Amino acid sequence: MSSKKSDNIDLSAHRPPWNGWLSTVSCNAPLPILFLLVWLVGTWIDTRDFQRNYGWYKNILFDTGFAIILAVSLQLINGFSGQFSLGHIGFMMVGAFLAAYPVKAFSAKLTDPGPMLMFFVALAITVAVVGTVLILLFWGIRYSRKLHPLLPTVLIILLFVWLMVDLARAATYEHPPARFILTHGISGVASSFNWLVEHGQQFGAKLTMWSPKSWRGPLCIIIAMLGGASCAGVTGLVVGMPALRLRGDYLAIATLGMGEIINRVIILTPALGGALGLGSIPRIKDTALGKAFIDTNANGRIDTGESFIGFSEFAWLYMMVIITIVVIWRLAYSAKGRAIMAVREDEIAASAVGIDTTHHKVVAFVIGAFFAGIAGALYAMQKSSIDPKSFTMQRSIEIVVMVTLGGLGSISGAVLAAILLTILPELLRDPPSAWPWGFVAVGVIFIGLLIWDWRRFLPGLIVCAGLLGIWQLLRMSAQRYGVSLPDLRMVIYSLMLVLMMLLRPQGLLGGRELWPKRRAPQREAAPTEESRQLGPENMVEGRVET
Amino acid sequence: MQEFYTFLQQLINGLSQGSIYALIAVGYTMVYGVLQLINFAHGDVFMVGAMVAMYVATGRVPPTMPIWMHGLIIGVLLIAFAAMAVSRRSAKLGAMEVLPFVGIYVVLAPSLYLVGKVSAGIPGSKWQVSYLSSFFVLLVSLVVCGLLGFLIERLAYRPLRDRPRINSLITAIGISLLLEFGGQHRSVFGPTPQSFPAEMVPNIKSAIIDTPVRIGRADALIFIVTIILMSALSYIVMKTKTGLALRAVSYRFDTASLMGININRIVSFTFVLGSTLAAAAGFLYAVQYPTVNPLMGLQPGVKAFVAGVFGGIGNITGAVVGAILLGLVEVLVKGYMPNGSQYSDAVAFVILIVILLVKPSGLLGKNVVEKV
Numbered sequence: 001m002s003s004k005k006s007d008n009i010d011l012s013a014h015r016p017p018w019n020g021w022l023s024t025v026s027c028n029a030p031l032p033i034l035f036l037l038v039w040l041v042g043t044w045i046d047t048r049d050f051q052r053n054y055g056w057y058k059n060i061l062f063d064t065g066f067a068i069i070l071a072v073s074l075q076l077i078n079g080f081s082g083q084f085s086l087g088h089i090g091f092m093m094v095g096a097f098l099a100a101y102p103v104k105a106f107s108a109k110l111t112d113p114g115p116m117l118m119f120f121v122a123l124a125i126t127v128a129v130v131g132t133v134l135i136l137l138f139w140g141i142r143y144s145r146k147l148h149p150l151l152p153t154v155l156i157i158l159l160f161v162w163l164m165v166d167l168a169r170a171a172t173y174e175h176p177p178a179r180f181i182l183t184h185g186i187s188g189v190a191s192s193f194n195w196l197v198e199h200g201q202q203f204g205a206k207l208t209m210w211s212p213k214s215w216r217g218p219l220c221i222i223i224a225m226l227g228g229a230s231c232a233g234v235t236g237l238v239v240g241m242p243a244l245r246l247r248g249d250y251l252a253i254a255t256l257g258m259g260e261i262i263n264r265v266i267i268l269t270p271a272l273g274g275a276l277g278l279g280s281i282p283r284i285k286d287t288a289l290g291k292a293f294i295d296t297n298a299n300g301r302i303d304t305g306e307s308f309i310g311f312s313e314f315a316w317l318y319m320m321v322i323i324t325i326v327v328i329w330r331l332a333y334s335a336k337g338r339a340i341m342a343v344r345e346d347e348i349a350a351s352a353v354g355i356d357t358t359h360h361k362v363v364a365f366v367i368g369a370f371f372a373g374i375a376g377a378l379y380a381m382q383k384s385s386i387d388p389k390s391f392t393m394q395r396s397i398e399i400v401v402m403v404t405l406g407g408l409g410s411i412s413g414a415v416l417a418a419i420l421l422t423i424l425p426e427l428l429r430d431p432p433s434a435w436p437w438g439f440v441a442v443g444v445i446f447i448g449l450l451i452w453d454w455r456r457f458l459p460g461l462i463v464c465a466g467l468l469g470i471w472q473l474l475r476m477s478a479q480r481y482g483v484s485l486p487d488l489r490m491v492i493y494s495l496m497l498v499l500m501m502l503l504r505p506q507g508l509l510g511g512r513e514l515w516p517k518r519r520a521p522q523r524e525a526a527p528t529e530e531s532r533q534l535g536p537e538n539m540v541e542g543r544v545e546t
Numbered sequence: 547m548q549e550f551y552t553f554l555q556q557l558i559n560g561l562s563q564g565s566i567y568a569l570i571a572v573g574y575t576m577v578y579g580v581l582q583l584i585n586f587a588h589g590d591v592f593m594v595g596a597m598v599a600m601y602v603a604t605g606r607v608p609p610t611m612p613i614w615m616h617g618l619i620i621g622v623l624l625i626a627f628a629a630m631a632v633s634r635r636s637a638k639l640g641a642m643e644v645l646p647f648v649g650i651y652v653v654l655a656p657s658l659y660l661v662g663k664v665s666a667g668i669p670g671s672k673w674q675v676s677y678l679s680s681f682f683v684l685l686v687s688l689v690v691c692g693l694l695g696f697l698i699e700r701l702a703y704r705p706l707r708d709r710p711r712i713n714s715l716i717t718a719i720g721i722s723l724l725l726e727f728g729g730q731h732r733s734v735f736g737p738t739p740q741s742f743p744a745e746m747v748p749n750i751k752s753a754i755i756d757t758p759v760r761i762g763r764a765d766a767l768i769f770i771v772t773i774i775l776m777s778a779l780s781y782i783v784m785k786t787k788t789g790l791a792l793r794a795v796s797y798r799f800d801t802a803s804l805m806g807i808n809i810n811r812i813v814s815f816t817f818v819l820g821s822t823l824a825a826a827a828g829f830l831y832a833v834q835y836p837t838v839n840p841l842m843g844l845q846p847g848v849k850a851f852v853a854g855v856f857g858g859i860g861n862i863t864g865a866v867v868g869a870i871l872l873g874l875v876e877v878l879v880k881g882y883m884p885n886g887s888q889y890s891d892a893v894a895f896v897i898l899i900v901i902l903l904v905k906p907s908g909l910l911g912k913n914v915v916e917k918v
Contacts, residue, residue: 261895264892501717
């Protein structure tokens, strides 16, 4: 009987968990309500009195937000498309530096969106032109094999020898003359880019004039975010197109190398601050926008300043977190997401069914890189100074750990693991007592789940309670023997990592979501010939069965 | 002529750099050949080798390693045992595998302590000059790292062998973090770099040949030790029965077990062999650049890994060739390109990308055709 059902496939089965809730990015009420909530909580957090350790908590909140964006975007690459990337932090770095540079250079007070926009436009034009030339060169070499099969090899060798000779000879001149095409070409591209940026500024200033005054701050931030993220996405495309031909470990190694190369390239670019990085980047919270809700005027009333709406950096970050999760969720559980997952399961079978495997891998890679770029841009505008040394291979390995620990192919798992792995080392810095509030929290959640769906969550809750107990035991024994746990925090962290992986290799959620995809209630199937003969009782049974 | 001598000098520097990379890269490549696993902890085994060598050479033991820390480690092992016993894995005897390591640890920690005490007591140690003492130092660090490699495989990788490789990768990262941060704890080593007493190798600062090209004794030591260890390795891999089994396992893992080869033994053996070579590399590195610090394993580890990929990962000869080429290229870039020392780190990765795009199987690797 179940085979008959396959005729009317119900697309609502692929809906995200809150059936109806969040199911579309654009229209439904819950998303704006969620944003409103984040905005309220964010402004509340920003207007809270500065208590002891307040900055510390706030930093943890921010790091958690960045970790969530990074982990979820890497989940798309590693978990859903099955392409193992070890260089994710490189994309965040591109986003951070290429968003921070124009913000710092053109709108130091976050009031000048126009010139920033024109900077990105100039960058896009330059990249497009250079990219077209390179692609034409590439295709030219590639299709020269139609003339003679050995021609591409000969051309590549000639090109290489010429470049080497050009470089070597140009290096011996103090001011290389124009005939050295490579050096001249590079400086030509640079100067034309500068020309574009300079002449764009006038138009950019006009754009600023045209934009409403209270919109300029948010426009700055949005342009920086989208610009940095697009740069990261383009980098992802450039990295992904060749690298995604590789499989498995080779891809992992290649992405690792790409991440390191991105790091070195940025260190070697003087405009981006070199090895010292960029400092004194305008912060979101310094803008009229960020300040609006923080400042109170002489009457003790909230001063909305130049902006009509207060918008803390916390709110910016967590709205982007929500947008990331929603977009990647929608992508992963859409038709395209099915194709991406099919590539993960079996590439050859997927291509046999007619899925363009390269296309889907590259799409996942570029979208992952894009969101990493958004995290980078926000990171730059929150920390106010960025340093190439903080975007090392170790960080990208951390993100991979989050993704794997959450469970490959589980967005909610990635979110959970990102929260856990960011908070855990910080908690160990000053281990608080889990008694009584930790146990109270577990108890409350426990009762809630008893009402909701206790069968699925009981083992997890028992494990949570056990972990809390171990935590308390560890803390007590450390106090008893005079051990300073903060010194040992990273040791404990790494031990926990190994143990968690050994005891639960499939990750926290193991490829499932916290809220499983609920099937929409099955429609009444039209009574078939058989069921009519068998009578209504059997039909009901059959429905219950399926 | 002077230019030529400079060039020769660069070649010699590159060779000694490359030899150290080669000793590390062999461990990476052997493990990859057998298990298809990138052993991220290998660079840190190299660091532990240097660290142990330093303890023994200075006659110092991990100084203030208090009793509670041993208690903590044993406690964690016991908790792991309990957790494994409770979980479903107990049916597969996974839990019983953890328990012996409490015992091993109980033996290992005091024996390290004793070795330190003994080396402080014997004549010729503690900053005194003797070939015997340096040999002793090397030996101890070889043995300790061999044990460490054995333990790592047994505890972190074997329980996850049937699982997807990414899980082993994560435990490898965890072990690597554990060694790094454990080393940074002040009761083990402390975060600050300490200088290695290279003087205990006689006349280490002087040169064998001084003009026109300088070959320092440290370089000579590196060449000699590398050549001896590599010949020993090739003898083991090519001529002994265990070596035959190792090659068989790396050729076809499952079929080898059908042929009556004890896979677990061979994998443990691979790890011990690789870690031993890494320890030797750690000792030589500490003699050449006489400082030791808990994060010293990161950079050489990654470079050695790149070298392994360059030569064709899974292929021992390839790893050696790749490592020596990488060392040469790095030193030449440093010497001859303007601002070369800035680029020399990136060169390894550029080589990596180029080789992966042009010939992913590496210089000496064989192309594996994927079948449905």
